[in-house]
Amino acid sequence: MQAIKVKHPEVLAPAGTPEKLRIAIDYGADAVYIGGDAYGLRSRAGNFSFDEMKEGAEYAHQHNAKVYVAANIVAHEQNLAGAGEFYRQVRDAGIDAVIVSDPSLIETAITEAPGLKVHLSTQASATNYETLNFWQNEGLERVVLAREVGIDEIKEIRQHTDVQIEAFVHGAMCIGYSGRCVLSNHLSLRDANRGGCAQNCRWKYDLFDIPDNGQKRELLGHGPDGKLEEFSMSAVDMSMIEHIPDLVEAGVDSLKIEGRMKTVHYVSTVANVYSKAVRSYCEDPENYQLDPAWVDELWKVAQRELSTGFYYGTPDENFQLFGKRRRMPRYAFVGEVLAYDEVTKQVTVQQRNNFGVGDTIEFYGPNFAHHTQKVTDLFDDKDQAIERAPHAMQIVHFTCDAPVKPGDFVRANEEK
């Protein structure tokens, strides 16, 4: 009997560099988003030149994937000149859409770079269907919802608009409505809406009142462990891996992964997991089951505790970083497979972090391929036996019992 398939939403991964763009696509992402040299919120992420955008778009299109450029600053007077030219160059590089939040830049993109598709950034905090209708009316193809929108709200939004809906499913979160926070401007003179966010929400604050005598009265309390707990507004990260069916059924067109500043290890792992889960569900929704290995895999690249954000209600204290932190698994990214010889069972690896004989390492590749291997021998590029591979980018080979593929990555648990 043929399984009933459902519409496959896009898995959208971050790509801080051209290398990460290729890796995200190789690891299953249907689309990636990148930054240009201007107008982006991640001024410190590796941003793309127009030539790199063109190459990236060509690579993506060959692999049936798309590339979006985030240009989501809120412009001040001195940022306006040149915006039209920027969007024209982005369009001419073959980019599939720009992600914009400032209405003035949306207007500029639409009027000065005709043909370029525009998506509303989550920075505009769109939370209801009339807002989506407003932006569709302006000519936008898609709206990235505010992270404050729940699953039931998405279902309702879906019924009242046919503009594409994109929603965050994984990664770090703003504690406030994105765009409606200028803590960084006021506390650090860094503009949160122009790429300068100093993450002041994650600071430790004093909490107090000032009674009639004019003296500060401390109101900080003690955590369950008896230790003084400072006031903080730090959100745990989001992971919706356990709720893929809900997102697909609610009608989300694009599942977005946060993290243009994150590593190759993170991008490959998270893109791999979500594309695998979404594909599994859409091919056979009735028999879909969450694979616990996917969840384990995401923990290997997690930086903070994980939660479902606002999807199932207003986040309580467990969705913020208070008290003793959960111990995170610590995995190091140790290398990339260059070649595998089926006859000799020798794998050639380019080293990214120190590893050696006696270590247990883990190979992973696209489509969630995995192999765990204990290193029993190790040779350098002159076939000399060595104990460790200590040099960055060093080429080594060793015995690997199962076939692995060029482009597969290698990680090791640092706690062992």
Next chain:
Amino acid sequence: MTELVTTVASLDQADQLLAAGADRLYLGEDYFGLRLPHSFERAELTQVVELAHQHGKKVTVAVNAIFHSDRIKKVAEYLRFLESINVDEISIGDPGAIYLLTKEQINLPYIYDASDLVTSSRQINFWAKHQASAAVLAREVPYEEMVPLAKVITIPVEVLVYGATVIHQSGRPLVTNYSNFVQEHLDQADRQRGLFISAPHHPETHYSIYEDINGTHIFANNDVDLMSVLPKLSELKLNRWKLDGLYADETKFVEIVKAFAKARDLMAQQALDDQQLAKLDEIVHDNQAPERGLDRGFFDIDPNEVK
């Protein structure tokens, strides 16, 4: 020419504010508007509108919340109510409400107010093309940016000349969440509770924080007071001045409004000198709550200093 816009905390205060020289009263209810000194129910609101109109003055009603699906459904009906009681203008911060004005053919001018998000002339003119009557300028726009901006805007902008500046809005109950985690429970986190936070290594700072049905709101360290630079605003023809009494005592706020009204009137007669300005600023300081500071916010900041 110059228009003084002031928040309202009660019908009584509305009367005093109109007598003090306010040209436009700004009020609303928490379900639709953000960070208001008082949440006015419809009957009360109607009274204030009638009162203002008797004085030949105007009323702007706050409809500037970030609406989720449950609330956007109720906005059209509220807008029709506001239209029926002859409200002069509304404030909007969520484009969904603008969409509703058109869709429902409701005839109400609006001022676009998205707290920190209106930062350029091009954006202001974008809202003008969408029939906005005015826009609230973000408090993070320094004077040096106002100069070129003022030359090309096609609708008036409103500048906060006195009051608390919001710098963060969260959909989460941040104080309640903290309070639930620690053993010492805080029984209240509303505005009346008067909570502050201070930044690490800066115990002298005092950022107001409170929760309401719109989430958690945090305010700048000091309230804004632009009395000393009003002539500079006037030169740029930025003539819609907002005074926000969110954290001010009801009676003292009226005194502060009087001081700004006096400055406006003297300026209109070209009779405002530095000495008078200093005196009027003294009145503002005298009526400021002792636990709250005053400064000029981002006004004097060099735009190049902001990273």
